[in-house]
Amino acid sequence: MRQSNASSATGQVGSLVLPKSVDALHTLIAEQQEQLSARLKLVSVYLVEHPQQVAFSTLAEIAKAAGVHASTLVRFANHFGFGGFSELQKLYKNQLLEHPSNYRERISQLKKASGNNQNTTPTHLLHEFIDGNQLALSLLQQQITPELLDASVETLLKANEVFICGIRRVYPVATFFNYTLSQMDVRCSLIDGQESMQAEQGKWMNRESALIAITFNPYGKIPRETVELAKKQGSKIILITDSELCPLAPLVDHLFIVREAEVRAFRSLNSTLCLAQTLCVALGYRKQDVGK
Amino acid sequence: MRQSNASSATGQVGSLVLPKSVDALHTLIAEQQEQLSARLKLVSVYLVEHPQQVAFSTLAEIAKAAGVHASTLVRFANHFGFGGFSELQKLYKNQLLEHPSNYRERISQLKKASGNNQNTTPTHLLHEFIDGNQLALSLLQQQITPELLDASVETLLKANEVFICGIRRVYPVATFFNYTLSQMDVRCSLIDGQESMQAEQGKWMNRESALIAITFNPYGKIPRETVELAKKQGSKIILITDSELCPLAPLVDHLFIVREAEVRAFRSLNSTLCLAQTLCVALGYRKQDVGK
DNA sequence: GACTTCATGGAATATTTATTCCTTTTAGTA
């Protein structure tokens, strides 16, 4: 380091204050993103996405990984007011020192703090939801059988149109299916029972089509009527629900039971969404196979 | 590194095979612990207890931290068969690269692992998605700060109306917010840009209201215009996005960066949804507090 | 199309960092 003054002769001065934390730096980078040159942009993307590597790699290594020349890194650092790249790198190293990898510790601290909890801080809730959702996902892994998945995907593959019924609490799942299937070139339509139009919306269900119905306790009227209609019209039915006791269960061709995390009486949608994603992507791959 | 042969002239040869992982090294260290000299013992303790630091500090820094002279470190490395300390240090660096505490890295590894994988059975996909989502959730845990959460919840609490903007891929998240906030007795409305009505839909945003915008790369026009409108009209803005580099980031009051799992180029929504859930439920609790 | 300006990569140079060698210190033994 020959000189470590900001606003050096190089001209470009990123800012008047030099960031003293990785977060601050990233914010600054984000702000200036547009004004950066192509290579400098590459650098910024690399820094933001690989902070860990930045912390303990050498200039040359980082340069190579980011796809730029070593001097570009130095210029980048200068641009943001650092005397050299090493100075910038120090930020990343410090972050690792302060924010240690033992985040296990953080969890157990949190758990301790929550023992018998009136603890409803947002952070605490976040951690509870995360824990709950992770657990629910593990459960999903155990409970969904390959046969059921395969068969459902085949049904969707054969259908010339897919109807999706999910309202209220599970409406996000329905919209997820709708968007993702559309992206996969699957003709699909949403039955949301708006203005009690479920019968009209489901009118075109038939032996060639499939219905994906999602309904959780308390099971509502719209999905029930839709499933019954589908049954009557000979459409294949895939039901995603939360219990074998769902009254619609006997009617359907493929039955998914998903146990969602429930934290403080709020049930999540994570596992259902994960299942939905799997069905869509698996269908996408199958379509490719068949297309060939 | 002038010579990198094990069992150099220095005399002491720790072992015949030179350890190729940190774990192997630590085992070896533990075995030989008793036979080490005072200073070398200091070194061993430091290495075992601060593997992270060892990975990215310089010889001199480590020496100082461990309370020994630099050359002692080199001797230590030699003792265990390394040509120099750098060689030993490489083990620690590699460990960080392979086993990163950084979930981002693990996620991209997962991506890589499945990249050329032809195994696209639904079950296999399900497991990939579950793994990816679990990792992403852990990352969420690490990256969302309490301050940000608290501040966002306060903003929502103060707002007399909450607008929600999320379309296409993140539309399920928007509908989730919409439903859940409604359940919490929060007045809210969805800006979905249907028929290019975003300006009309956002017309009533003002200083008393808050906007929750969700947009992921590629950042679309509707969220951008909505955020800009909100800014102009003085509404508070909470942005949920996937990178600091999102061009809207500088405009907003609260910025959430969520790294979603990406499996076979399909990005998930799990973490975003989990965050959404947290915000809603935390807000619910806060409203209760205030109500009292 | 010529000119200017800025960005880029290469190579020389400065700086930092690691390693070796040698001297001093320490501990053990007669």
Place this chain on the structure above:
DNA sequence: TACTAAAAGGAATAAATATTCCATGAAGTC
């Protein structure tokens, strides 16, 4: 206490690494 052997620290030196400077090339302007 004197001697020996091993260990530790210091300083010189070698190696690696970062930084600067400059030539080249690209983009924009008149």
